[in-house]
Amino acid sequence: MTTAKPISAQPKNILEISQYLSNFIEGFDLSEVDAEYPEVTVKQMSLDSRAIQSNDLFIALQGEKSHGLDFLESVFLKLPGLVISDRVLTEQEQILLDAHNQSHNQKVRLWVVADIQSQLGNFAAWFYDRPSQKLKVVGITGTNGKTSTAFFTGQLLKNLGHKVALIGTLGNGEIDNLQQSANTTPNSVQVQRLLNAFVEQGMDWVVMEVSSHALCLGRIQGVTFQTVALTQVTRDHIDFHGTEEAYSEAKSRLFTEYETQSSVLNVADALGNKLCHEKLQKNNSETVWCYSSEQLKKTLSADYKILPDLRCDNVQLTQQGIKFTPVFHNKRLADNLEIINLALMGLFNLENVLCAMSILLVNGFSWQVIKSKLPLLQSVAGRMQVLGKSPTIILDFAHTPDALEQVLTAVRSHLIDGNGALKVVFGCGGNRDQGKRPLMGAIAQSLADKVILTSDNPRDEAPAKIIKEIAAGINQSDSVQSMVDRKEAISQVLDHAKEQDIIVIAGKGHEDYQEISGVKHPFSDAEVVQDWLLTKESKKHG
Known part of the structure; x- marks a missing residue:
């Protein structure tokens, strides 16, 4: 095996950066650069004002909701080595920069490079x-x-x-x-x-x-x-x-x-x-x-x-x-x-x-x-993740009608010659698309032999109300059960499963919490299954 030799990227000083930009980005004028402190080096680059540390380079660009220059005041307090913006400062921003530089020994340099966005990846690769x-x-x-x-x-x-x-x-x-x-x-x-x-x-x-x-x-x-x-x-x-x-x-x-x-x-x-x-x-x-x-x-x-x-x-x-x-x-x-x-x-x-x-x-x-x-090879955590065999227990993040249909259709193909049953445990999240709930209920009933409706992340909604809305898409039958307590629902379906069955626990996947009334409580489908498997194993040898 050939191991890459660790090579640290050398921090770039202000003059190196200005030389690179002047050669690479049209319209950047090297004569505008203040070369008074050529010994100042820039350690890291970031577009995130929260990640800036002393002597870093902050790239201030227009985002979906705000511009990087909107956070100048907090950036200045971290004494960055350099700030580059894709637009000129407003009068208020310039006053803020001047006031900061007058009150600190280390001046913050701010350059305007209009084309920085179009060449940012190449600039970062060079840096x-x-x-x-x-x-x-x-x-x-x-x-x-x-x-x-x-x-x-x-x-x-x-x-x-x-x-x-x-x-x-x-x-x-x-x-x-x-x-x-x-x-x-x-x-x-x-x-x-x-x-x-x-x-x-x-x-x-x-x-x-x-x-x-x-x-x-x-x-x-x-x-x-x-x-x-x-x-x-x-x-x-x-x-x-x-x-x-x-x-x-x-x-x-x-x-x-x-x-x-x-x-x-x-x-x-x-x-x-x-x-x-x-x-x-x-x-x-x-x-x-x-x-x-x-x-x-x-x-x-x-x-x-x-x-x-x-x-x-x-x-x-x-x-x-x-x-x-x-x-x-x-x-x-x-x-x-x-x-x-x-x-x-x-x-x-x-x-x-x-x-x-x-x-x-x-x-x-x-x-x-x-x-x-x-x-x-093992599946990605929470994505068609096989947690146990005999019965086969599968954990999946599917929480939309399309995703649930794909998972159940794919899993049903694994049932051998009609032996065993496909059982699914799922719920729907609160404060989210309510229209999908009956659709998911109908899909589950059409593809699974047994459906157990339970709580997902109810958030600010009543779990029983959500379950009722899922059940609206289901024809009442003995193949459908409702149980608000998710741990109890999972445990019950596993307790009654046969070795040839396939159990799909859908909706939460890799999540390790359950959000109820604005509070995230520790909860993991995987842990519930692992505890059940350990209990099953201990009973076998007990």
Whole structure:
């Protein structure tokens, strides 16, 4: 294993920064820069006024609700090394700056660089000594599957002895020590700052989810990729992009506008098929790897006849997970094929695993080594997370009609020959979309053999009222029960489950609290299940 050598980005002094900006951003005049204190260095960059420390660089830009200059007074108190704004100061802001500088020995320098927003990622990459070039960065985009694919890729790399960090929905940081994040892909300054921290921590690989917003807003500008990958693209975020075509075009930018060694594309997806065809036509130095979870005949019925490098055959869904045989276009990889067992639920996870496998294969990892690690893959916490077997107990965050329908449909496919029953425990959050409640009730009754309605995060609403509104979409029958106490509801369905049953506990996923009347009380579905499993085990041996 090759470990990246920790190299700290050297702090930049005022003159270095001004020289860079004058050469890089049109219209920035070096003669306007105060060079009175060339010894002053800038340690870190940030767009967040709350994160600024002494001698840091604060970039003041227009946000969704406010401008960074609105927080000048609090920023000044931290004595930043430099403030850069995309607009000139108002008269009141200038008075504030002058008053501060007159009362402090260390003056705050403020530059106006009108084009800073358009080149912010490149500026941050330069400031942190282009950290992505010292790491192997994988960028993954798509409508669904980004989070799971990134997590599976990270797990495989970690299990093969590499130091891996993630940037995405699950959080940012080393794969086993993720810190919560506000966005799937952070802003461009934070991305470069994180990458620099990962270099200093000796990471080998960084697996990053890349959202369509990030691609449109330049959040990954300045990132050099080892590999970029596509899961699949369906309708989403039309409120931001305007049209499906614009959304699809945004996703394609990861494969057309960024430097990468290789691309991994889902040839069964319309956009993936198109990109794969275009890249193969160019015949450049970039390696293109195509995969598909579809049957071969269906894959080849697409507009462009491309034989995938990796597909699957003999797919079986069982109560224990997914079985399949990988099929490789490369005859060298095709030797000694065998059935692979995944301890994952839901056919869609097979597509995510194929993408993760492809990322490693296109980077030269041995198939023999990869396949030994596939049975170790675990689902993302709270997302089709298997907590127990016999009965199979699944935890999922599904809290919308569409999500609940997808989960129950996917899980139902794992019931073997009609043996066993599908049972679901769920509720709906208070102070949220009330119209979805009867819809979710109807979906649950149509797909599950047993439905237990319970409390979720009732917030300021009465739990019994919420349950009644869910039940409005259900035809009364013995297959439906209501129980306000969530712990009691989970325990009861588990107590009465048979070994062949599959139990889905939906709505809260990884959350470790229950919000009631404005107070968050400690509560975890996973802990309730683990306690039940321990009690069951102790009774067996008692």
